[in-house]
């Protein structure tokens with residue numbers, strides 16, 4: 021059944037502009053044509069078709085242009101105030117495939133944060149206006165026993181930058197990206213420069229950069245991950261963004277766009293679940309969706325997905341507000357982004373778990389595609405948990421709201 | 428650091444043989460399954476790695492003989508007062524290593540329980556099928572083919588529907604049953620099982636228990652066709668597919684017991700399945716603990732080992748605490764089963780046993796899923812990494828919550844039992 025997902029999972033009008041709507045429409049048509057309507061084929065030939073679809077997003081739709089500056093031939097959605105439009109776009113691509121959505125989001129973030137860095141300018145993948153580099157992100161996370169790393173709000177920063185005559189050198193062992201470490205064109209790595217957190221942009225072929233073997237992971241199978249080891253990798257002076265606020269904005273954008281992508285995937289999950297509920301009967305002939313218990317579970321699943329979409333757009337407002345010159349706005353956006361992002365992903369996993377309960381074995385079979393969304397979203401949730409199942413975010417919130425200094 | 432064997436269970440419930448068998452099985456699994464299990468997912472179709480592992484376990488260690496009487500070369504476990512608890516021990520150890528293997532082993536016993544456990548014993552069928560399992564030098568599997576395309580839950584919901592939705596039919600022609608129908612999803616289908624237990628109806632649409640039949644069908648009987656295995660989110664060691672029965676003829680005495688008693692014998696499979704599901708889950712949870720211990724000792728937050736950070740400690744403390752509680756409950760469920768013949772126990776096919784055991788399984792599966800999900804988030808960027816095993820268990824155990832009629836049927840059976848609901 022053709023369902024109007026925008027009507028079902030609403031977004032306040034005030035949060036969507038006209039330009040955003042055009043981009044969204046275009047993406048929606050592309051997603052429906054290229055993935056949703058051919059899900060079975062897409063799943064069966066995933067390895068091949070994923071790459072084709074990614075290329076099509078990058079070149080036919082010039083996805084990277086969205087966040088490139090107008091002077092470089094882009095759409096110019098490269099300000100915090102464009103967060104809502106990007107969140108909508110992330111939602112649409114997420115409906116197709118979380119991996120596609122994360123790669124698109126990664127490209128946007130690279131251009132949003134590092135738009136003018138020479139590394140990107142020089143990179144063949146981003147040379148033209150269509151250039152959509154696949155990006156991986158190494159955020160501060162768990163430390164390793166026996167190592168003493170600089171900390172970013174309790175999280176270990178395991179890469180270090182040192183100044184050289186021409187720029188910097190970056191070192192770090194077995195750094196774990198969130199995803200896409202094995203396939204990225206650009207690695208965005210949070211590192212420490214004299215204990216100050218910063219973001220380095222490192223091209224995949226950089227001298228001294230080694231990628232470990234491909235990791236097998238729960239989901240995100242097209243964003244194959246691998247650990248990175250850097251031995252004095254030269255980084256140009258323009259390829260490092262210095263300062264905690266930059267890192268906070270990186271966290272904020274990742275939380276916003278990853279949760280937007282996952283909310284989109286959950287909306288596609290809803291579509292599949294609704295198909296199932298329309299046709300399945302239990303108790304010898306009662307439509308599943310008319311059984312009060314099943315109806316309540318279906319409702320819970322849809323309610324969580326609806327709430328997630330609203331939260332994504334609230335989060336977009338928060339990220340947009342980080343552009344304000346007011347002191348502490350990046351920190352506030354960071355705390356809110358981590359809090360809301362976590363809440364969205366927890367709600368989505370709950371929605372998928374509950375929905376899968378009603379699909380019996382069908383939900384567990386790869387044929388139905390729902391299990392893929394479930395694995396992908398869980399993968400994102402765990403990766404963004406950083407470490408300790410939300411403890412770092414709780415410490416940040418305690419600091420922000422109460423002025424605590426948890427040790 | 429605590430050892431997994433220190434997780435609580437009522438010690439007075441434990442069989443005197445438990446420690447010996449547990450040690451034997453554990454060391455076998457640690458040597459031949461745990462080192463290769465991370466490669467099982469890619470082996471879901473071919474079972475190139477999995478099949479030899481089963482051969483060593485089922486035939487080499489002799490587990491496939493366990494239920495059969497000693498006179499056939501078995502271990503006589505079906506006649507033991509400890510059948511549920513020994514099954515629990517075995518399934519818990521298997522679950523710790525790989526729940527897909529655990530279910531494939533347990534389901535081999537499943538249909539056979541309808542003819543091996545008092546008061547539903549069929550000596551002639553035991554003599555017929557024991558050699559298939561006891562004399563083989565390779566793994567031999569059975570399957571319990573309940574689920575049909577229109578739904579599995581209704582077939583298991585015998586209390587309410589009395590089998591009226593079953594579409595697989597059995598017609599008596601002379602001294603043969605002629606079976607027609609389509610089953611899907613049974614564990615050990617997809618070309619694995621040599622023997623099927625097939626719940627079917629002798630009168631389609633009837634909810635009279637006398638019209639329910641449980642008939643054994645050797646997989647090589649003409650008219651039986653099996654499809655290839657489905658690709659799933661996890662449980663790669665278990666193959667599941669379609670089975671078509673087209674005018675399949677088997678001797679009339681392949682029916683387990685006859686009108687009325689077949690339904691009772693089948694209904695007692697529900698508690699068996701649910702108790703062993705609990706064991707798969709607590710086994711996997713014990714392995715979760717082992718892996719989590721390693722992670723929280725070797726990784727830090729705020730410069731301290733994760734386990735020494737108060738807020739992280741609260742999270743992992745809850746996980747371990749939940750494992751402890753679930754293990755007690757799982758053993759209680761096993762004990763409910765083993766009390767079946769005692770004056771203070773209840774028959775397996777009673778609503779009391781089915782309702783309570785389904786309730787415990789529902790609780791443990793929800794808790795297990797929560798524990799695994801939280802543990803993956805404790806590991807953060809490492810949570811989705813198969814090297815840490817936790818994500819594999821998480822994918823594998825999700826189906827334990829969904830199978831055997833799903834979560835909602837568990838809730839309904841519990842309500843029926845505790846509140847005397849009459850229409851659910």
Ligand SMILES: Cc1cc2nc3c(=O)[nH]c(=O)nc-3n(C[C@H](O)[C@H](O)[C@H](O)COP(=O)(O)OP(=O)(O)OC[C@H]3O[C@@H](n4cnc5c(N)ncnc54)[C@H](O)[C@@H]3O)c2cc1C
Nearest residue numbers: 378380381573574578579580612613614830831832833835
């Ligand atoms: C790895 C694996 C192993 C399996 N092993 C076996 C096996 O050995 N043998 C076998 O026969 N099958 C097996 N199955 C199938 C499994 O047991 C069934 O899929 C399960 O019982 C649910 O049936 P279904 O998928 O047809 O869902 P349905 O029966 O269509 O039920 C769908 C959902 O409806 C809801 N529901 C059902 N009844 C009620 C009710 N009365 N009230 C409220 N809600 C209700 C539940 O949420 C249920 O999940 C296996 C499946 C897998 C994936």
